[in-house]
Amino acid sequence: xxxxxxxxxxxxxxxxxxxxxxxxxxxxxxxxxxxxxxxxxxxxxxxxxxxxxxxxxxxxxxxxxxxxxxxxxxxxxxxxxxxxxxxxxxxxxxxxxxxxxxxxxxxxxxxxxxxxxxxxxxxxxxxxxxxxxxxxxxxxxxxxxxxxxxxxxxxxxxxxxxxxxxxxxxxxxxxxxxxxxxxxxxxxxxxxxxxxxxxxxxxxxxxxxxxxxxxxxxxxxxxxxxxxxxxxxxxxxxxxxxxxxxxxxxxxxxxxxxxxxxxxxxxxxxxxxxxxxxxxxxxxxxxxxxxxxxxxxxxxxxxxxxxxxxxx
Amino acid sequence: xxxxxxxxxxxxxxxxxxxxxxxxxxxxxxxxxxxxxxxxxxxxxxxxxxxxxxxxxxxxxxxxxxxxxxxxxxxxxxxxxxxxxxxxxxxxxxxxxxxxxxxxxxxxxxxxxxxxxxxxxxxxxxxxxxxxxxxxxxxxxxx
Numbered sequence: 001x002x003x004x005x006x007x008x009x010x011x012x013x014x015x016x017x018x019x020x021x022x023x024x025x026x027x028x029x030x031x032x033x034x035x036x037x038x039x040x041x042x043x044x045x046x047x048x049x050x051x052x053x054x055x056x057x058x059x060x061x062x063x064x065x066x067x068x069x070x071x072x073x074x075x076x077x078x079x080x081x082x083x084x085x086x087x088x089x090x091x092x093x094x095x096x097x098x099x100x101x102x103x104x105x106x107x108x109x110x111x112x113x114x115x116x117x118x119x120x121x122x123x124x125x126x127x128x129x130x131x132x133x134x135x136x137x138x139x140x141x142x143x144x145x146x147x148x149x150x151x152x153x154x155x156x157x158x159x160x161x162x163x164x165x166x167x168x169x170x171x172x173x174x175x176x177x178x179x180x181x182x183x184x185x186x187x188x189x190x191x192x193x194x195x196x197x198x199x200x201x202x203x204x205x206x207x208x209x210x211x212x213x214x215x216x217x218x219x220x221x222x223x224x225x226x227x228x229x230x231x232x233x234x235x236x237x238x239x240x241x242x243x244x245x246x247x248x249x250x251x252x253x254x255x256x257x258x259x260x261x262x263x264x265x266x267x268x269x270x271x272x273x274x275x276x277x278x279x280x281x282x283x284x285x286x287x288x289x290x291x292x293x294x295x296x297x298x299x300x301x302x303x304x305x306x307x308x309x310x311x312x
Numbered sequence: 313x314x315x316x317x318x319x320x321x322x323x324x325x326x327x328x329x330x331x332x333x334x335x336x337x338x339x340x341x342x343x344x345x346x347x348x349x350x351x352x353x354x355x356x357x358x359x360x361x362x363x364x365x366x367x368x369x370x371x372x373x374x375x376x377x378x379x380x381x382x383x384x385x386x387x388x389x390x391x392x393x394x395x396x397x398x399x400x401x402x403x404x405x406x407x408x409x410x411x412x413x414x415x416x417x418x419x420x421x422x423x424x425x426x427x428x429x430x431x432x433x434x435x436x437x438x439x440x441x442x443x444x445x446x447x448x449x450x451x452x453x454x455x
Contacts, residue, residue, distance in 0.1 A: 154393040234400075235453035263445040264355065268439075272398075272448025279445065 026171025028120050032180055033110035037104050039133045048144025051137060053284040055130065059277050060087040063151060072097070073151035078124055078190070079232045081217065083160035085124040093150035106142045107135050112180060120170035122158070123178070123217065132183040132202030177218035192288075195249035196296030199289060204282075209237045209274065212306050226303040235273065242302040249302055256294035257287070337395035340386040343379045350375040351444070354437050357430070364430040369437075376421035376440055378416045400453040410451055417443040 026032065052058070063073035073096075074089040091097040098106065099114060108114040113127040121127065133141070145280060163169060183202055185194040200206050211219045212228030227239035227246065239247040255266045263270045263279040271279060282290060350372045357369065359429035387403055387410075403410050420443060424436030 003443075056342050230453075238454060262441075264351070268355070269351040269445035270351075270448050272445065272452040273454060274449075276445045276449035 022172070026111075026120075026168050027174060028114045028118055028171065031120075031174045032112040032114060032178060034104070034108040034114060034180075035135055035182065036140070037107050038094055038173075040103075040136055040139050043143035044140045045144050045147060047137070048140035048142070050285060050289075051133065051141045052144050053281045054199055054289075055141070055205070056278060056281050057090070057145075057247045059274070059281070060125075061090050070148045071151050072145070072148060073153055073269060074155040076155075082164040082276050082303075083158065085122060085160075086155040087125075087149060088155050089151060089153065090145065091148060091151040092146045093152055096152055096154050097150060098145070101142075103135075103142055107138050110141075111135075111182070113174065113178070120167050120174070122167075123173070126205045126208045128178060128219075128235055129205035131180055131200055132198065134182040137203075151210045160240075173216060173218070177182050177216065182305045190293040190295070192295050192300060195289065196292035196294070199285075199293050200296050204293065206240065210240050220306075222307045223303055226299055227305045229309055230273075236308060239303070239305045240297060242298065243303065243304055246305045247302060248297060253291065253294040253298055256297055257290040260285075260290045261287075262294060278296060335395070336386040336388055336391045337397045337399075340345055340383060340399075341395075341397070343383060343386070347444075351377050351441060354433075354441070358434050358437050364433065366428050369427050369433045370425060373421045373427070373436065373440065375423070375451040377418050380418035380421060384411050384414050396455075398450050398452045398454055403451050413443070413447045413451070417447070 021184075025208045026156055058069040060078065061072040061074050062069045062076070062078055063071045064076045072089065072091040074087045074091075076087045078085040078087060089097040092099040094100050098116075105116050109121060109125075110127055110133065111131040113121040113123065113125070113131075115121050158165070169228070183198045186197070189197075207219060207224050209228060209231060211224045212226070213231070214220055225239070225241045227237055229235075230237050241247045244250060251259075251266060256258065259271065260279060260282040262283070263276060265271065270276075282293075353362070353368060354372045357364055387399065389404065391397065392399070392401065392404060417440070420436075420440040424433065424440060427433045427436055
């Protein structure tokens, strides 16, 4: 009897410690501390505009059903395996958008996936890639967004299934799958390669679509860039590693740069689906930047496309 | 006798009609491949990699216009899937929009039908090829 009670007490204590531990471990500031912004030079709005295009922010945040890609009122529904997300208003509207945010708030969101209330943000917002942008670049991007028109109105709340609707759980996800930190150039590689690696993995977030994901929605590192089901469940995104059969093994650097500028593949097919908007965005970058991305992509090892899920 | 002939003729006609529609997926893909080949030629001329040739240039726009006319008839309800088609379900959900996209492609191609110089070609070719990605964005999905 005594033994049993002791056992019970121990169990309860253990559970409390585990819960407390979980709570601590999933604290946004602890799990994913954002870089300190510190003092920065005056923002370069032109660079911010380039990063805005490279990042494809408008693809998710522009108000749907109208043509102006600079009206960031949000509201677009993003289907996923966990439920439907609604991209929020990130226009500089002071009540409904991010007009009241300071630069540190913006860096917290972009580099650490932490919202203004200190809450975790869902990785449906690809901060997993954007975090590679250093605070200076994020300050430029923020300054550019602040020049855009404020848009009134808020997006509907996300409609996620239990338990995915518990934001705190994203803390556990981050512990397992999120790596923080800005881009660190590889001194052994050329300047162009480093610029390309930064644009592809950071603002361009190419791997977010061109990879397959595990059951928790995290990119499987071994098959990064090797293609995967569309994150929104529509079709299959092709392999862009140097695989000869399905990937870009047979494409020249010039052909990859051409695709990013005009959308034409070497066989003069024209890319469609979500890639069409990626191309419109990449077309706004310089020829040098597109060539740098091609340079980096040509250096990726060949990885075979993972088996496709059975078509429904 | 005459009746048999009629029936046979009728059968033959019916057969011809089904033959034409026998494989709409293969047919529309062939048409689009032709459009792709024409675009390769056009891009070479527009970039100056190939010499400008007015007859060739006009031929490109004719290929576009012909494809734009025929394409909308090659999407029967029975051809939603199969044959590695990349046609998106949206084609059948929004027939009006799909047909309008081809009508616009045809009109833009028509604007280039009589080009005689490189500058005119570049402008018309640029406008016509905007339709490729715009339509593929909405009405195609890679599987």
